[in-house]
Amino acid sequence: MDLDVRRLRVLHEVALRGSVTAAAAALHVTPSAVSQQLVQLSREAGHELVERAGRGIVLTPAGQVLASHAREVLGAVEQAVAGLAALRDGVSGTVRVGAFASAAGALVARRPPAPGRSTQSWTYG
Amino acid sequence: MDLDVRRLRVLHEVALRGSVTAAAAALHVTPSAVSQQLVQLSREAGHELVERAGRGIVLTPAGQVLASHAREVLGAVEQAVAGLAALRDGVSGTVRVGAFASAAGALVARRPPAPGRSTQSWTYG
DNA sequence: CATTTTTACGACCTTCGTAACGATG
DNA sequence: CATCGTTACGAAGGTCGTAAAAATG
Numbered sequence: 069m070d071l072d073v074r075r076l077r078v079l080h081e082v083a084l085r086g087s088v089t090a091a092a093a094a095l096h097v098t099p100s101a102v103s104q105q106l107v108q109l110s111r112e113a114g115h116e117l118v119e120r121a122g123r124g125i126v127l128t129p130a131g132q133v134l135a136s137h138a139r140e141v142l143g144a145v146e147q148a149v150a151g152l153a154a155l156r157d158g159v160s161g162t163v164r165v166g167a168f169a170s171a172a173g174a175l176v177a178r179r180p181p182a183p184g185r186s187t188q189s190w191t192y193g
Numbered sequence: 194m195d196l197d198v199r200r201l202r203v204l205h206e207v208a209l210r211g212s213v214t215a216a217a218a219a220l221h222v223t224p225s226a227v228s229q230q231l232v233q234l235s236r237e238a239g240h241e242l243v244e245r246a247g248r249g250i251v252l253t254p255a256g257q258v259l260a261s262h263a264r265e266v267l268g269a270v271e272q273a274v275a276g277l278a279a280l281r282d283g284v285s286g287t288v289r290v291g292a293f294a295s296a297a298g299a300l301v302a303r304r305p306p307a308p309g310r311s312t313q314s315w316t317y318g
Numbered sequence: 319c320a321t322t323t324t325t326a327c328g329a330c331c332t333t334c335g336t337a338a339c340g341a342t343g
Numbered sequence: 344c345a346t347c348g349t350t351a352c353g354a355a356g357g358t359c360g361t362a363a364a365a366a367t368g
Contacts, residue, residue, distance in 0.1 A: 141270055223334075225335065
């Protein structure tokens with residue numbers, strides 16, 4: 069039981085758009101896939117996350133709580149991806165820090181890695 | 194490409210323990226599985242994350258950066274799980290907020306949900 | 319009856335362990 | 344040569360789409 073990112077994204081999208089169909093369209097999958105992921109996620113979470121309301125669905129309180137946490141997780145993942153992209157573009161990194169020290173410093177508004185330390189993580193982007 | 198939580202946990206464990214074998218033991222899987230997950234993760238990340246150093250391995254700078262972000266993601270997931278557990282134990286939730294208002298207030302050291310709002314997330318545990 | 323969600327089912331993909339191999343001190 | 348990491352490969356499990364069914368206004 070690991071609360072997979074993919075499933076959390078599904079829940080987030082359902083919460084955001086208010087329907088399985090709309091979430092499926094946004095995620096470029098079928099409503100069937102979204103529905104199945106929700107079943108699996110609620111099994112993992114130990115709570116019913118959505119319930120039918122008329123022709124659509126609404127999130128249960130547990131679903132709203134988990135959706136809120138899902139946004140945190142997705143944000144952290146997004147930051148990780150941004151960190152890798154920054155690394156790829158040479159904003160950070162061992163070798164290029166010296167070459168781009170001043171430019172990087174202005175860009176990130178943070179101190180560059182201390183000399184002698186081969187790597188250091190700081191705010192990028 | 195979604196930077197799966199399971200794979201980030203593998204990287205974190207490798208970073209923490211300094212070897213594939215030790216990480217595999219901690220995760221109750223074989224070194225083969227850890228090695229394959231690292232290959233897949235580095236493919237997704239677009240960076241080499243580890244490199245052989247003598248008989249063991251060391252993280253590359255990119256690996257260290259991603260491992261740092263992995264800790265953020267894992268922390269967020271952990272909070273989500275804690276949130277669900279708290280919900281299951283009745284610390285939060287729509288119906289029980291009124292009944293346990295003062296106890297919950299003391300327990301969480303935060304204001305309880307405003308009356309009239311059916312749900313609200315705040316610090317628990 | 320149109321729309322939305324869910325379920326049954328099969329094809330495809332992923333992941334793991336075993337076993338063999340390669341690398342290193 | 345003992346130990347650590349990687350690769351080949353097959354079995355087991357997971358995920359998705361199609362199609363059919365169920366629910367609702």
